[in-house]
Amino acid sequence: MEPVYRLTISCPDRVGIVAKVGQFFSGHGGWIVEANHYSDPVSGHFFMRHCIRVNSLPFGLEELKAQFAPIAEEFGMDWQVNDSGAPKKVILMASKESHCLVDLLHRWHSKELHCDIPCVISNHDTLRSLVEWHGIPFFHVPVDPANKAEHFARVNAIVEEHKADTIVLARYMQIIPPELCSRYHGQVINIHHSFLPSFVGAKPYHQAAERGVKLIGATCHYVTPELDAGPIIDQDVIRISHNDTVDDMVRLGKDVEKMVLARGVRSHLEDRVLLHGNKTIVF
Amino acid sequence: MEPVYRLTISCPDRVGIVAKVGQFFSGHGGWIVEANHYSDPVSGHFFMRHCIRVNSLPFGLEELKAQFAPIAEEFGMDWQVNDSGAPKKVILMASKESHCLVDLLHRWHSKELHCDIPCVISNHDTLRSLVEWHGIPFFHVPVDPANKAEHFARVNAIVEEHKADTIVLARYMQIIPPELCSRYHGQVINIHHSFLPSFVGAKPYHQAAERGVKLIGATCHYVTPELDAGPIIDQDVIRISHNDTVDDMVRLGKDVEKMVLARGVRSHLEDRVLLHGNKTIVF
Amino acid sequence: MEPVYRLTISCPDRVGIVAKVGQFFSGHGGWIVEANHYSDPVSGHFFMRHCIRVNSLPFGLEELKAQFAPIAEEFGMDWQVNDSGAPKKVILMASKESHCLVDLLHRWHSKELHCDIPCVISNHDTLRSLVEWHGIPFFHVPVDPANKAEHFARVNAIVEEHKADTIVLARYMQIIPPELCSRYHGQVINIHHSFLPSFVGAKPYHQAAERGVKLIGATCHYVTPELDAGPIIDQDVIRISHNDTVDDMVRLGKDVEKMVLARGVRSHLEDRVLLHGNKTIVF
Amino acid sequence: MEPVYRLTISCPDRVGIVAKVGQFFSGHGGWIVEANHYSDPVSGHFFMRHCIRVNSLPFGLEELKAQFAPIAEEFGMDWQVNDSGAPKKVILMASKESHCLVDLLHRWHSKELHCDIPCVISNHDTLRSLVEWHGIPFFHVPVDPANKAEHFARVNAIVEEHKADTIVLARYMQIIPPELCSRYHGQVINIHHSFLPSFVGAKPYHQAAERGVKLIGATCHYVTPELDAGPIIDQDVIRISHNDTVDDMVRLGKDVEKMVLARGVRSHLEDRVLLHGNKTIVF
Structure with a gap:
């Protein structure tokens, strides 16, 4: 190109x-x-x-x-x-779930996503080998309720050290502190496993099962201080039925999550997403 | 058949x-x-x-x-x-918007929906000619904030008189009183113009525009005393973009509304919907 | 607007x-x-x-x-x-099947489609009452294998007389003669009930059942002398299963046909479709 | 479970x-x-x-x-x-393209797909490291026009040696000889990168671009001696526009290919696919 x-x-x-x-x-x-x-x-x-x-x-x-x-x-x-010849520097953050991370790494590795990935940060060591196979440094930064401030200070240091301009939360599962949201406004992308604004917060598939919805979804959005309320970049859904348990939803939802996240990240990398208050224009 | x-x-x-x-x-x-x-x-x-x-x-x-x-x-x-040879008796209720009503009447007229439609009830006289062209009696039962009890007493009388076993709210836009919901539990079908549980209540497309979602939807559900919270029969969505105004959403949403309502009604007419608490099994 | x-x-x-x-x-x-x-x-x-x-x-x-x-x-x-204030003159042609015609007429009647419809032409008299309810003249121009030339001469005369600039074949089911295709190049819109280029010609749902496909579709395209091979404006599909008979496909397909046709016609009316050889740019 | x-x-x-x-x-x-x-x-x-x-x-x-x-x-x-406790033995075959292989391996690795994968066979050595990271033996069996018989004899030997009961062609790109198709009837699953029966054979995305279709698709089917004509297990499509080049289609198509293949393989592994002549019943 x-x-x-x-x-x-x-x-x-x-x-x-x-x-x-x-x-x-x-x-x-x-x-x-x-x-x-x-x-x-x-x-x-x-x-x-x-x-x-x-x-x-x-x-x-x-x-x-x-x-x-x-x-x-x-x-x-x-x-x-x-x-376009100067790719963005994107740090991926993950927890234990691998589907979004594997998907993004594969798209990067096969040159579908044009960006640099200086490192992956995770609060668990589970995905180290996978990341390192791709030749990408892996930082294990544990977190527990008592050391959150410390954890995010370390995360922030790594981001600054690598001069990252985008952070992708590939099912990272921790709530980003407000000051970090503000410092990287419009640069932190999250995937939430529901069709927002339905089922904000924890365990959205359990909430979906409870309500008896016939479609489940995923939402890719910029992170802001208010939980799961930032500007939406992309969303999609998949049909389920009474026959699908929460475990089935988790499995089916993974496919939607990774597709929507990859599309959102791609749009961001190609400078297709313009912010307008709490909404996006996606060209 | x-x-x-x-x-x-x-x-x-x-x-x-x-x-x-x-x-x-x-x-x-x-x-x-x-x-x-x-x-x-x-x-x-x-x-x-x-x-x-x-x-x-x-x-x-x-x-x-x-x-x-x-x-x-x-x-x-x-x-x-x-x-299956004894079709259900279905009363349609509408307001001024014609898309759901036209759609259901056409499916009935072209023998796609197997049911009897003893009459249509509306709080406006707008759709009389359309209904009567189909050879179906049309009851204009006006409603205003002061005469709601009277209005619903008249509605109830018409339903009883025609021995209807199903009531379909084809964008009827009035909140059904709790006693009517209870009397016809599992028999009153509504179409709500959002992907529930998002955007309950009035003006869901305005709410959707406000939140900047990338898909809008419709939900067909049984009516219960709690507003827009009854068992969901079917749902669907359509993709929108920043380019779509509330008017565009209203227009695009109509297609989803009528499709989802028609599918839900069809499932109900064929005894495919089983209630299980606040959820449905749809075979 | x-x-x-x-x-x-x-x-x-x-x-x-x-x-x-x-x-x-x-x-x-x-x-x-x-x-x-x-x-x-x-x-x-x-x-x-x-x-x-x-x-x-x-x-x-x-x-x-x-x-x-x-x-x-x-x-x-x-x-x-x-x-945009000078709406196009659109003649609709239909046969016996009413779903596409009802859909277009309703969209026109509810001011969703901005155009004039000077008349409807059909080779059967079946849909006269429906058309006339909308206040639109209905021309019954019968056709049989022996009088095709005559039939199309009459059709052509009606089109010219009404100075139509667009002809929509709303499941008209007759093959348009090449000279008419050429005279109205880029002005005759057809809906074919398959996902072209699969299942060209007659009985596409039977062909689909025969092949055992898992999705059926519809294609809105400009008519050219080669059957079902003109520039495609829009297409869509719907999921089916082994459980769906040809009759089910016909029923399910109707919803796709009318949606795709309406979208294609709308794009055409708003001058969003540009021809490029046998392809379209749809803005 | x-x-x-x-x-x-x-x-x-x-x-x-x-x-x-x-x-x-x-x-x-x-x-x-x-x-x-x-x-x-x-x-x-x-x-x-x-x-x-x-x-x-x-x-x-x-x-x-x-x-x-x-x-x-x-x-x-x-x-x-x-x-269900005795998982099927599935041999994956690939060429140079990694998306379907990575997807299947990840689903297997994360225990979403319940099967044994005794080995991967490829006509190129490109994907060896990826496969071996998963702890799965990789057989590089080169093929060229002159040694096809030899190639497939070796493939057959590997399949027999590992007592595989399913072979998945994850974009393997070689035509399977008829005798192998017959020997493993109903056991060889292929993903074809078009919405069959459109665009059989080579370069389906080029064919799609040539025809100007508005959706591209993928088809998962059992392999039979007639090319791309075996019983269809699953299909899906994705919307494209005039704006998408063949390269874009290749990229967008990958997502459909891997999803459809994964769904088809899953149905097969769970004994949900019953053959009926050239069609499938998928429960």
Whole structure:
């Protein structure tokens, strides 16, 4: 895949944004290979994502940023531009359950997911061998009710040390403290094993069985201080019947969890997810 | 379709139920064309539905009931047996929205749904012409906050007068009073325009937009005194995106609502739904 | 909904298209509320759809066309611009089966589908009363193997007389002659009751039963001289099991057919479907 | 999970089968925990699957077979009975693509799939390390157009040596010779990366792109001498758009392939798949 710059923009909607941005790029010979726009009729906000061939522009990323800055200022844009050739650094966190971790590692290993994975952190040592087979360092950082602060200090240190820009909670099962949520706002992705907002918190499949629902689901979302209430990136469901026990739900749900998490992570890695308050625009 | 007797049974599980029932029918030459069983490992309860060709048995429905009663007693069965040739009497209730009503009427008119529809009741006169085109009587029973008791007394009178055994709330939008829920326990079917238990009550699509979910759904359930909390018969969802406004959700949701309601009603009409506390077994 | 001009463009891809079009509209104060782009990496072709608020431009449709023409010529564009306030004229054709026709008529009647329906044509008289209840003229144009030429001459005359720009075959079940396909290229929409390219031609559900597939489907496509081989607009499937007879498939398939047809027709009416050889871009 | 005997039966339908089988088990105190029946109205054939608790019966598998044989003979049954505690021996065959293999190995490793995997055979050495990490022997049996007979003789020898009763082609990409298909009739499971019968043979995603379909799929089926034409166990699809290149289809398709293959293999391992000519009954 030819490298592209990915420009994402959000700003108040008005006449001339598309023209101005289009003109900027075409004036420099920039070849746009992908373009998405969304005007929110409720908030009057405008969102945009453009991919421009790196090789079509006469300058590099820093110069692009410098040249684009005045336009951004004119329109009051929140904006970002990334080089698809500079993959994000993603730290995976897991507990004992392996399905989401195996899935993400395999997608990375087979070059389906373009990112660096500097390390995996887990509160159990169970998945060490699996992770290390992939040539990825594994940090076992135990946690118990008494040492939570210590645990998360250590997690935070590892994240900073590896200069990670994304943390994926691949069924990590611990509640992230608010200060960590805030520090990495829009960078911590979780998979919750229910179709949110139903069945927040612990044991969602037990809750689902209790209520007698006919579909179970999974939700990939950014983590915020309020439990399971952050901006949703993706969701999906699978049909169950009276015949499925909680154990069956756990098994069937795994397939939905890993698919939804992988799709959400992929969208995030490709800068397709724009935040808008507690919602997402996913191009 | 050849007429069949539909026997549904629920009782504590133990050895010999299937054999006893099987023996009973084969002893009389009864030809079983459909058989479903479910043993609930949690409650230790057993559920069964059999369809037996009417013409293969040497006796009619009343005699079948009489002969089967001792077996039912021996095993402590809750049981029912119906003749597929004697369609249920279903009263439809609607408000102004036509999509669910049109859908059900068309399925009935094209002989996809086997039931009698003695009348349609609505708190508005909007859909009269549509209903009457189908040759079905239409009762306009207005309702306002001041006359609810009167309204439901009239509804109840119409239901009793027509000896209905099922009431389908095809987007009727009024809360059924508890005594009516109790009187027609397991006989009143509602369609709620959300994936329950999310978004109970009013304006579920607005709630969905507020939360930023990526799927919207509909739930067909039996009505109980607690709002939107009755046993679920069927559910389904449809994918939406940031691009869909509440109006889009309303439009897209209609297709899910009518499909889920039609499937739920069909299952009910064919005696496929067995109640188990606040859950359903749907064979 | 505020009226918009819908501009669709296809042309060879190159630098500057988006900028030029954007500049054109912003130069006239045009407010773009929806914008879609697609660059086909295989053919090097570029496709675009823009919706611009009618009230934001200082001129009407004809002047817009005149002013835009030079740009279109410069880039070698195939292009169209329509006013969303001027609904398309759609003639529905049906046979005896009512499910697709009822569905489309209901969506039109409840203002979900924005179009005019000048008349319905059928080779049977079965659905007359249903159509006429909607206040739409019904033409019964019988057909038999001996009078096909005559039949289609009459159909063609009705289409021309009503200045229809779209013909929807809502389970019409007759093969359209090649000259009619060519005359109305990209304007005749059919629903085929299989997941094409499987089960072309007659009795697809029988073919599906024969092969033992586990999903059945429906395909909405533009009609071309080659049977069931035209550009696909939309498709969907539904799960079946060994338990479903051909009659069950026919019943279950109806729901998929009408949903897929309605979605395809809606996309067509909103100028979201661009033809690219035998494929479609659906924005 | 408590061990059960799984009895599967197919025979001409007639009165008394269910009763006779039920009586047999209840007479010996046999506790039926799962029961499925299907009467095919077209062929007049009857299919049944029962799970009976091992511990509820006074005898073992061999004695059960001996006692049941007279009943089987009376009704002309094709029948099988297996002990769920004696897992099947499954040999996996793969080529270079890892997604299906990784998925199956992970499900086996996490005890989701109950079977023994005596070895993996591949015509490439690519996946050796992955397989061996799981503690499973890996046989690299190269193949080229000149040595096909030799290759399959070696494959056959390995299968016989390990007394495998199931062979799963996890994207093995070689055509199995007819004599091997016949020898292991109903025991060789393949995943084909299209929604069969569309796109038989090589490069189905290229065929799908060529035709412009809006859904792509995968089919899990038993292998027979005719290419991609054996009895279908399971199928599924995923939505694509004009925006998806063949590479995107390959990527998206992988998720469907591995899910469908895993479901099909699971059904097979649990004796849920009964063959009926070129079709399957999947209980």
